[in-house]
Amino acid sequence: MKNQYQDKIIHGDCLEKCKTIPSETYDLIYLDPPFYSQKEQKLNSRDGKENYAFEDRWATIDDYRESLLERIKILYFVLKKGGSIVVHCDSSANYIIRKILDDVFGYSNFRSEIIWHYKRWTNSQKCPIPNHQTIFVYSKNKDYKYNQILEDYAPTTNIDQILQARKKDHRGKSVYARDEYGNIKGSGSKRGVPISDVWTIPFLNPKAKERVGYPTQKPLELLERIIKLYSDENDLVLDPYCGSGTTLVAAKILNRKFTGIDISKDAILLAKERLEKPVISKSNLIKKGFNSYINAQKEYLNILTGIDLVPVQRNKGIDAIVNIKDKDPALLRIQRFNECIQDTINSLNKASINKKFSYLIVIQTTISLIEVENIQNNLYIINSAAFSLKELIKNLK
């Protein structure tokens, strides 16, 4: 049944509007209130026709505190029992917001302090350039929703750390586990590492396609990540300071229902417009993945797009670990364009010594005129482009 608050954008003060909403209506609340910047936030739309602005000047910091305290109390009331609240702020008043959240939600319901990190250059400050904002997460109780997101391993991760199981020794030190015969124990299938609380997501640059010209507009990528972590499909998400509607667009893309509230009529019109034709600009950094920037040689791995594997960065012989159902993983190497196939096999064999694996896989990328000798049973050579080309040459008249 359709909830009367689903997919609604409401004009007004979120305090007054939330007073009319029944308790425990929302699964997730994200808010990006004014940050106590002590200025009017202004910007022009892309075509220069509209000037958007919102007020962030306060008589005293206590006024700011009071305003947020009242609103966070009512947000607690409209949040469901298993729900979470995600509050965006920066160093201007993060200490105040943390205290309010502790008081309203309880210290024991603090879940995370996420640092949104980006690169942005400013001049003439007598301090390190501020390149982060803070996002606090609290839940209403300990049975809150959390959908794990896995990231690629860091380039500095040693292949043994990925492949081998670990245990604590008698001094509590982490060591590699061995079976009763002293053989190395595998750690099973690997999908990546759980997401950390430092997120590098680029700030919306002035030319970003999704930029609508609303002051302090947040990137869709950031909101998508928050919504995925703390809600499920069809859940109801509230943004009581919705501005240009970034949260609402992200919720729509991810099949969640939403309510947006904003005190500015211009923001409401803009959010409605944006929802009708959302524009997403995926940053190259995120699209290509950080590893592609770190190790250009891994472009070879593009050949294997779509396969369940973990790229390996710090190993001369192994390019990737391939997850295989109910077995130890396989180790894979792609033939370099200046490498003969026998050398590829030798490098992989050498690198696999003392590793726990089920198979070795070599991807052959160039035509070999010499037959490879003595291939062991657990080694597979896959001819990819080379195979097709060989067939083509054979059949050309």
Ligand SMILES: C[S@@+](CC[C@H](N)C(=O)[O-])C[C@H]1O[C@@H](n2cnc3c(N)ncnc32)[C@H](O)[C@@H]1O
């Ligand atoms: C930081 S902006 C939100 C930007 C938004 N996250 C985006 O990506 O476009 C804060 C918004 O809060 C709105 N606002 C300020 N006080 C409010 C209140 N009491 N109730 C509802 N909205 C309010 C402002 O009009 C402004 O649009």
